[in-house]
Amino acid sequence: MTSALILIDLMPRIIGMPVAPHSGEEVLARCLRLAEAFRANGRPVVLVRVDRPGVAEQPPGSGFADGLVRPGDVQIVKHTVGAFHDTGLDDRLRGLGVDTLVLAGLVTTMGVESTARAASDLGYELEFVADAMSGFAADEHAFAVERTFPRFGDVHNTADYT
Numbered sequence: 001m002t003s004a005l006i007l008i009d010l011m012p013r014i015i016g017m018p019v020a021p022h023s024g025e026e027v028l029a030r031c032l033r034l035a036e037a038f039r040a041n042g043r044p045v046v047l048v049r050v051d052r053p054g055v056a057e058q059p060p061g062s063g064f065a066d067g068l069v070r071p072g073d074v075q076i077v078k079h080t081v082g083a084f085h086d087t088g089l090d091d092r093l094r095g096l097g098v099d100t101l102v103l104a105g106l107v108t109t110m111g112v113e114s115t116a117r118a119a120s121d122l123g124y125e126l127e128f129v130a131d132a133m134s135g136f137a138a139d140e141h142a143f144a145v146e147r148t149f150p151r152f153g154d155v156h157n158t159a160d161y162t
Contacts, residue, residue, distance in 0.1 A: 008105030013061030126153030
């Protein structure tokens with residue numbers, strides 16, 4: 001079994017949005033710890049960010065958060081909510097022998113959940129890092145991690161990986 005860490009939309013403009021129950025900065029800090037743990041164990045780290053389609057210039061803060069990208073990381077730019085549509089992500093993961101995805105990032109019920117649903121359809125095993133993601137509202141996040149995500153895979157916390 002080869003697992004990869006998939007970090008969704010850790011971009012300054014999204015990290016700065018009002019999210020709950022964890023702030024964007026708290027999520028980023030936990031995701032940085034997760035990424036270091038995966039890299040230290042030779043497991044792939046995939047960084048996903050979104051470009052708004054149909055605009056001449058992306059809004060300020062549309063790159064990856066400072067300190068996130070390291071040599072050897074897979075970088076994916078998506079144009080939809082989920083990370084798989086028309087990005088080549090599935091091919092990249094298969095090429096690395098990945099069969100399990102560990103998901104974290106922003107926002108729980110948007111990019112993370114959309115990516116998870118597509119990954120499940122593609123046959124990946126899924127794990128979710130509940131305290132390394134956050135939603136537009138705490139109750140939305142709680143519903144996803146307590147009710148939705150367990151139907152797709154296992155739910156953990158950052159401490160389980162670091």
